[in-house]
Amino acid sequence: MPARSFDRQLRDLARERVAILLELAEEILREDEALARRYVELAFRIAAKARLKLPRRLKRRYCRRCKTPLVPGLTARVRVKRGCGGRRLVVTCLRCGFIRRYPLKASRGGGKAGGPAGT
Amino acid sequence: MRRTPRNILRHEIIGLQARVAESRNPYQVGLEGKIIDETMKTVVLLTSSGERKRVLKNDVKLLLQLPDRTLVLVDGKELVGRPEDRLKKRVRTW
Numbered sequence: 522m523p524a525r526s527f528d529r530q531l532r533d534l535a536r537e538r539v540a541i542l543l544e545l546a547e548e549i550l551r552e553d554e555a556l557a558r559r560y561v562e563l564a565f566r567i568a569a570k571a572r573l574k575l576p577r578r579l580k581r582r583y584c585r586r587c588k589t590p591l592v593p594g595l596t597a598r599v600r601v602k603r604g605c606g607g608r609r610l611v612v613t614c615l616r617c618g619f620i621r622r623y624p625l626k627a628s629r630g631g632g633k634a635g636g637p638a639g640t
Numbered sequence: 641m642r643r644t645p646r647n648i649l650r651h652e653i654i655g656l657q658a659r660v661a662e663s664r665n666p667y668q669v670g671l672e673g674k675i676i677d678e679t680m681k682t683v684v685l686l687t688s689s690g691e692r693k694r695v696l697k698n699d700v701k702l703l704l705q706l707p708d709r710t711l712v713l714v715d716g717k718e719l720v721g722r723p724e725d726r727l728k729k730r731v732r733t734w
Binding site for chain 2: 530
């Protein structure tokens with residue numbers, strides 16, 4: 522098999538595995554958080570192995586530190602804060618306390634700088 | 641790429657329904673449940689009674705039910721390896 526098509530296949534497979542795991546993680550979050558974290562961790566490892574780039578929407582949906590799926594009101598606190606250098610979106614993981622700050626661009630009509638996107 | 645009998649060894653097995661078809665431990669034969677976790681050498685099944693059973697991949701043959709309801713008999717020995725490493729495992733076909 523030519524190297525390139527093999528690589529493509531591998532990523533295809535990896536993408537599907539990641540999707541499956543992340544979906545399972547969301548499903549089980551309310552019953553077993555530890556397991557949800559485990560699924561996210563596995564998904565990220567698979568993505569890394571296959572050198573997949575996850576879209577921002579997915580990257581921001583899970584705590585960088587403890588891999589908990591971030592759901593506003595349940596596992597995350599989302600605040601828009603004003604301060605030096607414009608507004609920032611501050612996402613705090615309520616499980617491990619990890620804080621992530623995202624700068625919000627001066628609105629270019631709606632903007633795409635959202636945090637843990639729609640859940 | 642959907643899970644098929646051809647690619648299942650390199651695909652995700654978490655979430656699948658499984659039954660222990662053969663095992664070196666006779667008490668494990670017939671165990672049935674959903675695969676909820678996987679490590680390098682073990683698979684964790686969630687049985688219908690809510691128990692979590694950890695079985696050694698090396699010791700069992702698993703009958704897996706794919707989402708499209710096809711059944712595949714997999715020798716656990718082929719599954720040995722960390723889940724993320726199985727991704728690149730030998731591309732054996734037969």
